[in-house]
């Protein structure tokens with residue numbers, strides 16, 4: 001809980017809030033006085049947000065995006081964990097597959113989105129593929145670490161009681177590695193959301209990203225900013241929820 | 256114990272082969288080459304060149320790559336795109352490192368500025384691209400801005416953490432020998448923070464590469480973005496895949512380069 | 528030793544307060560008096576948290592005090608100065624610099640040229656027996672060797688006063704005994720005055736002309752014990768009945784303070 005409070009403290013501290021308020025005021029006045037086309041006043045953006053939200057225009061894209069995100073994440077978690085566990089358990093798998101995982105973790109996978117678009121068409125598959133490309137490697141990496149990081153004393157203990165490979169995996173390695181799995185989940189979700197929005201903006205038709213492109217191209221700036229606000233909130237809520245979930249699971253276990 | 260000796264021997268033999276493959280240079284090379292070969296063969300078999308818009312085979316992708324290199328369009332596009340990356344990365348380091356130091360040394364700066372960078376890390380930056388485009392147009396500056404937005408927070412945050420983690424007794428030691436603030440900064444704090452700053456630079460480069468692709472695909476200029484758009488329009492899947500893989504491979508090379516530099520500069524931090 | 532000269536270190540009625548995070552002022556030192564004569568070797572010993580490090584930092588000029596006065600070589604302290612040098616418990620070596628550059632660090636801060644400071648640093652590395660390790664990095668050395676570098680760095684700036692905060696406490700017991708003898712060797716060849724903090728009673732007795740005993744809550748001087756063992760002190764000294772007796776006397780005085788400490792009673 002103290003970590004949570006500290007995180008809240010980063011946002012709820014006076015200097016930051018003052019600077020934020022000043023930015024908001026500058027934005028409002030710049031928006032009112034200057035060229036309305038590129039910078040609508042803050043109040044107009046907030047009004048547009050409320051308008052869009054209550055009109056229900058946002059509901060369908062939000063739902064649509066969420067389903068794509070969850071599908072992609074489910075695949076990433078399943079396949080990524082399996083590959084990661086294999087790498088963590090077997091040196092051979094590690095040497096053979098490790099370089100690919102490491103490359104996928106740091107490479108700009110977004111470069112493949114145009115290829116996805118051509119092969120899968122401008123539908124959900126492309127977004128799901130992008131979510132997977134963004135999230136699967138970090139899940140695999142953390143799963144490998146989770147399995148690998150078991151305290152050798154625990155392993156020895158289990159072996160001395162005659163536990164086999166699979167018993168040890170199920171009873172010792174997986175539970176002991178829970179913090180890393182959770183870290184993988186959190187990072188996977190954070191990256192998956194970026195993948196989702198990236199995919200959607202680049203496909204330019206679907207979900208929330210589609211709205212960005214739609215309002216962006218017609219220079220409907222107040223609505224564009226409102227959608228950006230929505231995306232930011234959406235990402236923040238997901239990451240926050242997964243972080244919270246991880247904390248709860250870990251404190252529950254410690255009890 | 257004696258009864259399962261043969262089984263243990265067989266197991267030992269398997270272990271020895273595995274050890275040979277994983278613990279010697281040539282063994283690892285063989286294993287990795289085999290893995291790569293399997294991936295390439297699987298790609299070749301999964302590909303289907305009969306109809307456009309299907310997943311292309313490895314050979315056709317490679318052919319497309321050769322063609323794009325031969326007619327000079329890919330090298331030219333990469334050169335133009337690379338300029339934006341270079342400018343963006345220079346700005347990321349040039350602004351990010353000093354800002355990180357300021358954050359670490361002045362609590363007021365920390366409290367005022369840090370939340371914005373935490374925010375930039377959490378948020379899909381691509382959502383802000385239309386704003387950049389609206390403000391700066393379809394320009395080089397717009398593309399550089401996108402790259403900076405993608406990467407800078409990683410350098411800022413890591414530099415700040417690195418400076419903050421400098422052992423206070425080292426600073427105290429320098430002060431006791433009469434070092435002034437500037438000397439303490441340049442002789443103690445900065446060198447001690449180099450490993451952390453380099454880690455930030457590597458992460459930032461990874462993000463800047465993503466930003467570069469995003470900028471190319473959304474704020475289309477003369478770089479690989481326009482090349483991809485044109486190839487996409489003509490349904491050349493193999494060519495688009497070739498461009499994508501080239502970008503990814505170049506990106507990986509740049510990242511390894513920074514990682515090597517990181518390790519060189521960090522040698523002392525590994526000895527202790 | 529010049530009896531007429533002002534003491535090397537003179538601490539008079541010094542008090543120090545710390546303000547904790549919740550705004551409470553706690554007294555860390557209460558009217559401490561302490562003098563180290565020129566060329567004298569004085570140790571401070573006392574329970575953990577009694578303010579020894581705080582004292583040493585104030586004499587070193589890197590920490591302010593609230594009441595009283597501190598002067599070194601007759602001049603009031605207002606910050607670090609070239610006549611003082613400190614040896615640190617954690618060695619405080621810069622891991623990215625070679626042993627030679629570490630030993631020359633103090634001289635660099637004084638603005639000496641590279642040639643001059645390297646020449647001096649080399650000399651002192653020779654003195655502490657590390658001439659062959661000039662180009663090594665601290666991470667490659669043992670703890671004892673690292674502290675020798677710390678000593679060379681302090682001596683390189685030719686100080687009048689050497690301040691040492693538990694310099695040997697992170698070093699194994701055998702090496703420690705050797706370092707004590709080496710330190711006395713170096714000290715006897717100079718006119719250095721030393722203020723030395725330690726938790727080890729035998730170390731305090733073996734090294735010092737006087738042992739100052741401090742108590743806690745708030746930190747104050749409770750006793751000063753003169754160590755009248757002959758110099759030069761050698762391994763023979765450790766077996767001297769007088770050495771054993773003095774060590775026992777230090778422990779007697781300390782033990783009372785330690786029980787205070789355990790009971791948590793304010794003194």
Ligand SMILES: Nc1ncnc2c1ncn2[C@@H]1O[C@H](COP(=O)(O)OP(=O)(O)OP(=O)(O)O)[C@@H](O)[C@H]1O
Pocket residue numbers: 545546547555573574575576577578579580581582
């Ligand atoms: N910066 C500070 N802020 C608040 N309190 C401090 C600070 N530095 C030291 N103190 C307190 O002052 C007291 C004296 O600390 P000091 O480090 O001088 O003790 P010490 O005698 O050197 O202990 P040790 O033998 O453990 O090294 C302690 O109670 C400590 O908690």
Ligand SMILES: [Mg+2]
Pocket residue numbers: 579580581
């Ligand atoms: Mg201390």
